[in-house]
Amino acid sequence: MSEIGYFALCLALVAAGHAVVASVVGAGVSTPLSSAAAKTPRYWSGPPDPGGGCLWFSLLTHDFRVQFVAENSNLAMPTFYVIAALWGGQSGSLLFWGWLLSLYGLAVVLVYRRRFAN
Numbered sequence: 001m002s003e004i005g006y007f008a009l010c011l012a013l014v015a016a017g018h019a020v021v022a023s024v025v026g027a028g029v030s031t032p033l034s035s036a037a038a039k040t041p042r043y044w045s046g047p048p049d050p051g052g053g054c055l056w057f058s059l060l061t062h063d064f065r066v067q068f069v070a071e072n073s074n075l076a077m078p079t080f081y082v083i084a085a086l087w088g089g090q091s092g093s094l095l096f097w098g099w100l101l102s103l104y105g106l107a108v109v110l111v112y113r114r115r116f117a118n
Helices: 002-027 032-044 051-060 066-074 079-085 091-110
Strands: none
Touching: 002 051, 002 066, 051 066, 051 079, 051 091, 079 091
16 A cells, blocks of 8 residues: 555656646746646646555554554554554654645635636
């Protein structure tokens, strides 16, 4: 499961990088195609990214092969604390907040997709 999460994070990084480059290029060119090229990766880098879900699954199944799980949980912890262990380490917190920010970005794209269309 950790391989799926890693692949999803890599895919989200590529999509976010593509969105940044397409936005910068699209600002100079200002064509409908460049605007669409900048908005499309936004859909890929948001909620479809299962990185946080895979980490939570690894925490709940006590998959100690994952370094984050080994450092921030143990078998004696109640389930509530295992779920909250995602916030226990810096990388889990950053993953969670990055996922939330991508949700907000996706919401902005969905709400304003027709208002600023060229």
